[in-house]
Amino acid sequence: MKSFILGPLGLLVALCCLHKSTDAALAAMSIDLGSQFIKIGIVKPGVPMDIVLNKESRRKTPNVISFKNDERFFAEAAAAMSSSHPQSSYNFLLSMIAKKEGDDVFTTFKKTYPFTAFEFDDVRKTVVFPYKEEKYNVETLLAMILWNAKKVTEAYADQSVKDVVITVPIFLNQAERRAIAVAADIAGLNLLQLLNDGSAAALNYGVFRRKEITEKPTHMLIYDMGAVKTTATIVQYVLESNRKDGKDKQPTLRTIGVGYDKTLGGLEITNRLRDHLEKVFRDTVTTTKDITTNARAMGKLNKEAERVKQVLSANKDTFAQVESLFEEQNFRAKVTRDELEKLIEDLEPRIGAPILDAVAMSQLKIDDIDLVVLMGAGTRVPKVKQILKEILKGKEISNFLNTDEAIAMGAVYQAAHLSKSFKVLPFNINEKILYPVFVNFLTKTEEGALKPIRKSLFGETYPVPNRVMHFSSYSDDFK
Structure with missing residues (x-):
């Protein structure tokens, strides 16, 4: 009889969390892999856990890569090229990983970046980006970005760093998670x-307030x-024991409810504001060609449009202005917060839906929630x-987290x-799996023939505890 034992912090590669032991010495890093920005954490002996500063001494780095004259550009340099060389600048790659x-997502990408060329692989049917004689798939481009993050971290830490925890949205499926794992491997990490970003932010809160966690759950x-x-x-934060005798209680973080919208974010608001500015330009400036x-x-x-959106978060009106926008024509137009809010009226039901879904999954009520924290640039919109x-x-709504850096x-x-x-003080993490996980294998019948079997390991929204699965038909190895 053979058994596979799966713990709460280390699932097999095929499952939602990817975890393997390592002999990499004396430093470890984290990557908050956001769609627009990357934040990197570092820990090494004698140095408190900290955020890595990039080459421009900034604490967050644009998640973009650009090509020009056979040279790769990352971070701020790549972001600067996104407007001048959009054909060979690649943004928001995480949204397209493992997508067919x-x-x-490709319709949205084409609308947002109409000048970035892409096509699809004949075999895999996944996206590839042609540049000169090469064609790069998303995993390869993401691997380049992760490789650069590794190099930036090593320069900051003044030593080699390989061990990494990467955070991802909880709704990523197994194919998407495996693709990120492949990219990390290509990058030499x-x-x-792979830790869910909500769990990472909650862990950041919990480790600094572990003395406040008791046997009474806090949500x-x-x-x-x-x-x-x-x-x-x-x-949920609670002090509990994994032992039968109830001793040696440790703080535990448990995800009990999740809601999400995969396509609702600050980019959607920016796109609508950009389209509005484009219309104003058409109506007020005469040109020989179409600006688009x-x-x-x-x-x-x-x-x-991105800049104006940020300004309107703190002001009721502002001016959008671009010198020599098109055909040497300058552009200047007043934009009000009321205009912006009218542009996103239809999004209002979607804004609150993730909270209602999370509350329903948790089987709690709004009144049962003890703490609320907002994260992400989109929540700054009034x-x-x-x-x-x-x-x-x-x-x-509390402000007890550094929301830009809590995940990292x-x-x-x-x-x-x-x-x-x-060695750090233990803090148990029980994440939630949003998709069922199955094990497929062949079993022997009494006649000695092989028959395919499919067993459920974790059901939908199942918490991740210790789990043992027995395979009694085998005495030798099998797949």
Whole structure:
């Protein structure tokens, strides 16, 4: 009889969390793999856990790669080229990982980046990006970005770093997670775990308040509206023991409810504002050609729309202005917060839906939630905050997390825990699997023939405890 034992922090590669032991020495890192930005955490002996500064001494790095004259550009340099060379600049790759031809994500990508050429592999039917004589798939481009993150971390730490925990949205399926694992391997990283970003943020909160965790459960809601997705995660903190005698109680973080919208984020708001500015330009400026046919002009307009959106979060009106936007014509137009809110009126039901879904899954009520925290740049939009306050019935929204860095800092604590080079105080994590996980294998019949069997290992929304599966028909190895 053979058994596979799966623990709460280390699942087999085929499952939701990827975890393997390592001998990499004396440093570990985390990567908050956002669609628009990357934040990197670092831990090494004698140095507190910290956020890595990139070459421009900034604490977050644009998640983009650009090519020019057979040279690769990353981070700020690549972001600067996105408007001037959009044909060979690649943004928001995480949204397309492991996606196949026909997925709606490519329609959205084409609308957002109309001048970035892409096609589909004849065999895999996944997306590839042609550049000169080469064709790059998403895993390869993502691997380049992860490789650059590794090099930036090593320069900051002044030593080699391989061990990494990478955070991902909880709704990623197995194919998407495996693709990220492949990219990490290509980048020369030793992937300790793929940790759900909501769990990482909650862990960052818990490890600094472990003395406040008792046998009485505390519930926290984390609402995160990022660039392209929105998630609501309800976690429970409780002090409990894994032993039969009830001794040696340890703080435990358990995900009990999740809601999400895979396509609702700050990028959708920016796109609508960009389209509005484009219309204003058409109505007020005379040109010989259509502005949408010019890659550089549309890149500038997109960048200005993002800036205006941020300004309107704190001001009721502002001016959008771009010098020599198109055909040497300058552009200047007043934009009000009311205009922006009218552009996103139809999104209002979607803004609150993830919270309602998370509450329903958790089987709690809004009143049962003790703490609420908002994350992601999208939550800075006043209309978004207003809708959330209404859904939360006026419940206080706290500011106890550094929301830009909480995910990376929680993940680097987990990296220290999983690495052999460090000892940290234990903090149990029980994540939730949103998709059922099955084991497929061949079993022997009484006649000696092989018959395919499919067994459920974890059901949908099943928590991840220790799990043992017995295979009694075999005395030798099998697949």
